[in-house]
Amino acid sequence: MNTIDIIYPMLLYVGLLIFFGLVIISLFYNKNLIRFLNGIFTIAFWSVLAFFLFQISMELFTDNGSFKASENGRMHSKGHYSKGYNVPVKIDLYISPPKEELNYKKDSTNQSTSSITFSRFINPNDNFFKDNIPGNFNKQRLEAAGLTEKKLDSFFKNSSGIKITGNKLQIGFSFEKNQFLKTSTSSFTTEGYLNIKSSNWFFTLCQLIRSYIPFIITLLILYQLKSIFKLLKKEFNFSLELSKKIKFIGFLLVIGQLLTLTLSVIFSFYFKYAGFENTSQNNGIRLNINPSIEFDITLILVGLSLLLLSILLNKGHHIQQENDLTI
Amino acid sequence: MAIIVNLDVMLAKRKMRSKELAEIIGITTANLSVLKSGKAKAVRFSTLEAICKALECQPADILEYQKE
Numbered sequence: 511m512n513t514i515d516i517i518y519p520m521l522l523y524v525g526l527l528i529f530f531g532l533v534i535i536s537l538f539y540n541k542n543l544i545r546f547l548n549g550i551f552t553i554a555f556w557s558v559l560a561f562f563l564f565q566i567s568m569e570l571f572t573d574n575g576s577f578k579a580s581e582n583g584r585m586h587s588k589g590h591y592s593k594g595y596n597v598p599v600k601i602d603l604y605i606s607p608p609k610e611e612l613n614y615k616k617d618s619t620n621q622s623t624s625s626i627t628f629s630r631f632i633n634p635n636d637n638f639f640k641d642n643i644p645g646n647f648n649k650q651r652l653e654a655a656g657l658t659e660k661k662l663d664s665f666f667k668n669s670s671g672i673k674i675t676g677n678k679l680q681i682g683f684s685f686e687k688n689q690f691l692k693t694s695t696s697s698f699t700t701e702g703y704l705n706i707k708s709s710n711w712f713f714t715l716c717q718l719i720r721s722y723i724p725f726i727i728t729l730l731i732l733y734q735l736k737s738i739f740k741l742l743k744k745e746f747n748f749s750l751e752l753s754k755k756i757k758f759i760g761f762l763l764v765i766g767q768l769l770t771l772t773l774s775v776i777f778s779f780y781f782k783y784a785g786f787e788n789t790s791q792n793n794g795i796r797l798n799i800n801p802s803i804e805f806d807i808t809l810i811l812v813g814l815s816l817l818l819l820s821i822l823l824n825k826g827h828h829i830q831q832e833n834d835l836t837i
Numbered sequence: 838m839a840i841i842v843n844l845d846v847m848l849a850k851r852k853m854r855s856k857e858l859a860e861i862i863g864i865t866t867a868n869l870s871v872l873k874s875g876k877a878k879a880v881r882f883s884t885l886e887a888i889c890k891a892l893e894c895q896p897a898d899i900l901e902y903q904k905e
Binding site: 837 | 878880881
């Protein structure tokens, strides 16, 4: 490796470290913090606005939410009326170990694979090994699967789990059972979105509101934050305007969450036509997709706290005024 | 307000300018004009003391109560 290849990334890393260090240190000064936040929110506001306008114009002026941007590329928008809109869902994925599976440790005499565990089926006809003894191969089975002993051995050397499903040899994805570990059913739950296009005007209207309201609320909040920090940059003081702006942000947060909650409840009424439950891919995997109630209690609490803060700021403004007029 | 500030009268009697007084008592002219115009909500005892000292008068010479 060339020395320059090491030095340049190192220099870059050290430079970045110093830069961010200075930024963080400088933020401890009130004035700098306000300037920094003002910059951040200004940039955020304009970028969200640009994205919003892009989205709206794609919706209005294109047929399918994409246009030819260059010779060999198309630009796509996030959602379009022709494709339908996202509806919030909860996805549950259950994975359970196949029941027929048994695990055997390979012979310890074979040094290179002594620590490897591999899986096989109880049914002797499905096994590559006769009488459950590793190394004692079932020739018929091997030939049927188009394998040789050597090839099979190499599989075992390189993979921790091997299973036979029908005629196929499946490598990987195994639940290992030994005296230390026992894997039972595992489940993964995640929040996601299902793209749904509906011919029902009410449902589509709800979807439209659902996909554009967060945008508008974010824009309004960013605008307010931008102007709050501009105000504070000008004069670091209590003011009626500050209190009003904070109150507005609080209301927006609460109303936005309540609206999202209402919409997700409406979606869940319609959901029996769109979702699915208990879809089995094979014995081991089960997939559920259900409507999820979108509701962030944290944001509501933050919104309510902001409302309280605005009342406090209002009081602060009065006290400030009184203090200013005391000579 | 029912309390009237007669600072102008006292300043005229002592033939002193507002700016001079402001400098002596150590407040800004803007604040002094707030006090003179009657917009002030309160007067600190320290300010009152300084004014009385500078103009050689009593608080009653500066402040007056009138029924609204």
